[in-house]
Amino acid sequence: MTALPSAATRPAGGPGGERRGRLRLHHPLTPYALCAPYVLLLTAFVLVPAVWGIWISLHDWDFLLPYKPFVGAQNYANLFDPSSIVFGDFWNGMKNTAIFTVASVPFLVVIPFLVALLLNRHFPARTFFRAMIFAPFVLGIAVIGVLFKYLLNTQFGLINAFLDAVGLPPVAWLETQPAVWIALVGVTVWWTMGFNTVIYLAGLQSLPEEHYEAAELDGAGAWGKLRHITVPGLRMVMIFVVTTTILASANMFGQSYLLTSGGPGDSTRTAIMVMTEEGLRRFKMGSASAMSYLLALFLAVISIANFFLMRERKS
Amino acid sequence: MITTTSRPVLGQRSISRRGLLGGVAAVAAGAGLAACQPGSSARPGQQVAPSGDGGAAGYDGPPVELAFWNGLTGGDGPIMKKMCDNFTKEYPNVKISTTTIAWADYYQKLPAAVSNGKGPDVGMMHADTLATNAARQVVQPLDDVANALGMTEEDFTPIVWQAGMYNGQRYGLPLDLHPAGLYYNKRVMEKVGADPDSPPTNMDEFMNVLDMAKSKGVQGLWVPPGAVANNFGQTMVYQFGGHMVDEAGTTSGYNHPGTVAAMQWVRSLIDEGYSPKNAANDSDTLALQNDKTVFMFNGPWMVTPLKENKKVDWGVTQVPNIGGTLATWSGSHQFVLPVQRSADENKTKAARAFVNWIIQNSLAWADAGMVPARASVREMPEFAEKEEVNIFAQQLDYVRFLPPVPGISDIATEWATATSNIVAGKKGVQEALDEAAQKANRILAENQKKYQR
Structure with missing residues (x-):
């Protein structure tokens, strides 16, 4: 190990700075060439569709009809006009998305954190439990949908059979509110908590052991170590987890599409479901694009706010 | 109905609007437009029906492979597969490659495929979706096939025959009622x-x-x-x-x-x-x-x-x-021929022969519980032996459909x-x-x- 010249032993920057220019072994365009594949993919699959979508949202757009009249901002104006056809559906979808996000994100942030703390300890079969916690996440939403349709069935489902066994009345998990939201949040937490758990675990393992030893010397107990070392040390990880979880929850589609078809009534029809219906079933892609840009705007604002709220404060 | 000028106008518009967009954005939008151009240029309706017999005499051309899309994900799928195999036995030069997509997705994917010129040679649709797909020019008129095959309203229940029509043209050849x-x-x-x-x-x-x-x-x-x-x-x-x-x-x-x-x-x-x-x-x-x-x-x-x-x-x-x-x-499955950007004459002929053969031999389809739409099939003695499907068939005088709009x-x-x-x-x-x-x-x-x- 020591025989190898390691990059860390060499002084970075400073005196090495001027030598770097002379010793450069690559062509000036090499960095750009290395970035090119990514930039190309980003352009083809993110930038172009994003800008193209704005263009679509300014039209009455059905990709198969030769006539795609330019309507200016009409598709956006409709979303704010209570007398338009889409107004009710869209804002009902946004409301349902907000309900689901507010109800699911706290669980998806806190439970994986606690599970990660447990899985970070030393105990027999730890790797097995780590794998088990992550396992549901690798399943597709179609599998989850079929699975829970059986489990949550009001009359024939396993969950109500358990409730019955302990003397509780059956719950119409997919037919009545608020049971449906509880079911959808529960399914989502079971399905996706493994992802956040793994992120937290990685964060926990990067916390230096010396900090805990120092805290112990200062007389900190388990709670003190958690509050003063673990949580502050995971701040950036938490920002990442909260942001991605909000975005994932706000994009909820499969759970209610497969389990409730948006019902009862339209109480679990999320914003994405409304857009799918509008754009891919009624083929009003301009209107659907406008909806998705408005949702994206909301999510951008929330993500930025989230970042500022959770950033390190210098006091 | 079709304004071939609408597309160039649209293109010019996008260029004139470039000034509004930032450099990269404008190039990207232009690229996007260009990319989409061929996509939407499957000029529906312009496809000319092939001269010929509309599939009446079968198919004797060179070997072809027909892409056949349907949404038969249930117990009906294997039965249709068997019917396709029987067709290939009779016409070894026509291979049928079936793609089965759940109906809900099928109705999204088919138009997208057609607009990219990648639509299948033969498709299936429910009667109540025919008018939409005809208006959106996903499927081609089939009057030539119906005429050549001598299909007439008398041979079908009027309601199921009419359900295949849109704007005075036939777009669907009825296979069954359910x-x-x-x-x-x-x-x-x-x-x-x-x-x-x-x-x-x-x-x-x-x-x-x-x-x-x-x-x-x-x-x-x-x-x-x-x-x-x-x-x-x-x-x-x-x-x-x-x-x-x-x-x-x-x-x-x-x-x-x-x-x-x-x-x-x-x-x-x-x-x-x-x-x-x-x-x-x-x-x-x-x-x-x-x-x-x-x-x-x-x-x-x-x-x-x-x-x-x-x-x-x-x-x-x-x-x-x-x-x-x-x-x-009641619902009704109907055969459709999706619009092709560049029609292959042999495939066009084979597809017509295939659809005709299946409808004529739709007795087997009754095993899927579906009532054959063609009266001559229902009058076969073998049909009377299929108990359950006969019960459904007795209701044909009072079935209701959505209007073809x-x-x-x-x-x-x-x-x-x-x-x-x-x-x-x-x-x-x-x-x-x-x-x-x-x-x-x-x-x-x-x-x-x-x-x-």
Whole structure:
């Protein structure tokens, strides 16, 4: 190990700075060439569709009809006009998305954190439990949908059979509110908590052991170590987890599409479901694009706010 | 109808608007436009039907492989596969490669594929989606095929023949009809004291059995929201004198007095305990198979799964006349030929021969529980031996379809929401239906504008 010249032993920057220019072994365009594949993919699959979508949202757009009249901002104006056809559906979808996000994100942030703390300890079969916690996440939403349709069935489902066994009345998990939201949040937490758990675990393992030893010397107990070392040390990880979880929850589609078809009534029809219906079933892609840009705007604002709220404060 | 000039105009517009967008954005938008150009240039309708016999004489050209897309994900899929194999046995030069996509996705993927010039050679569609796909130029007119094959209205039930038409042209060749029927559990009927050999035929007899069941603690007809939104609920709407949408496709019948009466009766089944509250979707089929209920309204696709379940003693019969007018919901599978950007003459011929052959040999299709649309097939002696499908076939005089109007299924969401609210007891019948009707009418009006250009 020591025989190898390691990059860390060499002084970075400073005196090495001027030598770097002379010793450069690559062509000036090499960095750009290395970035090119990514930039190309980003352009083809993110930038172009994003800008193209704005263009679509300014039209009455059905990709198969030769006539795609330019309507200016009409598709956006409709979303704010209570007398338009889409107004009710869209804002009902946004409301349902907000309900689901507010109800699911706290669980998806806190439970994986606690599970990660447990899985970070030393105990027999730890790797097995780590794998088990992550396992549901690798399943597709179609599998989850079929699975829970059986489990949550009001009359024939396993969950109500358990409730019955302990003397509780059956719950119409997919037919009545608020049971449906509880079911959808529960399914989502079971399905996706493994992802956040793994992120937290990685964060926990990067916390230096010396900090805990120092805290112990200062007389900190388990709670003190958690509050003063673990949580502050995971701040950036938490920002990442909260942001991605909000975005994932706000994009909820499969759970209610497969389990409730948006019902009862339209109480679990999320914003994405409304857009799918509008754009891919009624083929009003301009209107659907406008909806998705408005949702994206909301999510951008929330993500930025989230970042500022959770950033390190210098006091 | 088709304005070939619309596209260049659109392109110029985008260029003139470049100034509004930032450098990269403008280039990206331009690239996007350019990329989409060929995509939407499958100039539908311009395709010329091949001269020839429309497939009447079969196919004797060089070997071809036909792409055939359908949504037959149930027990009907393997039967169609077998029919395709039989066709290839007779015409070894035509290989059929079948792609099966669940119907809901199929109706999204097919238009996208057609617009990219990657549509299949042969497709299948439900009658109520034909007009939409004809107007959106996903499928080509088939009058030549129908004429060449000597298909006439007399050989088909008028309603299913007319369902293949849009704007005076034929777009769908009817393969089958699949009306709803009444399934019943013989064991439970016996248990509650009803005669399993004479299922009810009218309202009084039907309610009589339900009452007998109720007195024995059996809820005789489970009413999940999915059944009310689909064949059971719609059958009742037609029976009580209502309709889903008027013949012109401009006004929904969601708050028609007959529709309201039908939904009130459906609601009363739950209120009076003939159905459990909050029955889960598909729980009606599970209850029937587990001896927990007497009746189920459903389509002929239930025949195969019930036959496979050896534990259940069941029967099926025509829908009873509950609302006063004998009527039943029905769907129909029709063959379509998707629009091709560059038509291969041999494939075009082979596709026509294939569709013709399958319809002529659709007796095998009756094994899937579907009633062959062609009368000459139903008149074959072998057809009479297929017990269940004959029961469904006896209903052909009073089946009901949605009118062939483009975009007609766009209002289905409003109906599903209203019926879900009614079944869940979240809204009153009249209130829920009024709301749905009002919204549906506006969607229909908007569609009329959209598809009239």
